[in-house]
Amino acid sequence: MYTSLDSMGKVSLMMDLISQRQRALGSNLANMDTPGYVRRDVSFGDYLSSMNSPLETKLSEKLGPSGVIDERRGEEIDPANELMELQQNSLLYTMATRRMSNIITQMKTVINVGK
Numbered sequence: 149m150y151t152s153l154d155s156m157g158k159v160s161l162m163m164d165l166i167s168q169r170q171r172a173l174g175s176n177l178a179n180m181d182t183p184g185y186v187r188r189d190v191s192f193g194d195y196l197s198s199m200n201s202p203l204e205t206k207l208s209e210k211l212g213p214s215g216v217i218d219e220r221r222g223e224e225i226d227p228a229n230e231l232m233e234l235q236q237n238s239l240l241y242t243m244a245t246r247r248m249s250n251i252i253t254q255m256k257t258v259i260n261v262g263k
Contacts, residue, residue: 155251156251162240166240168190169237170238170241173230173237177230180225
């Protein structure tokens, strides 16, 4: 049986992964001139595709194969690309926070109706 608490856990995981990716992308920008720095990224398509929701499945198709830090040796850091990735990640975070807000609103409605 589906519950709002299940959905909250999934959205919470998504928000955590998005936050990790934001830190990795910010670190890439901060260290782009550091000799020997290895570019890092967090992709989390597998986690989202396991959530059995059309929204998460669509996101997983766009975001990549796994939820681990991916170190890409020898790959140069393109500041424009990193900024674009940061902006896309920010939009995903906004979407996740709205989803969480909707879940909380639904729970409040159920509580108030039950009184």
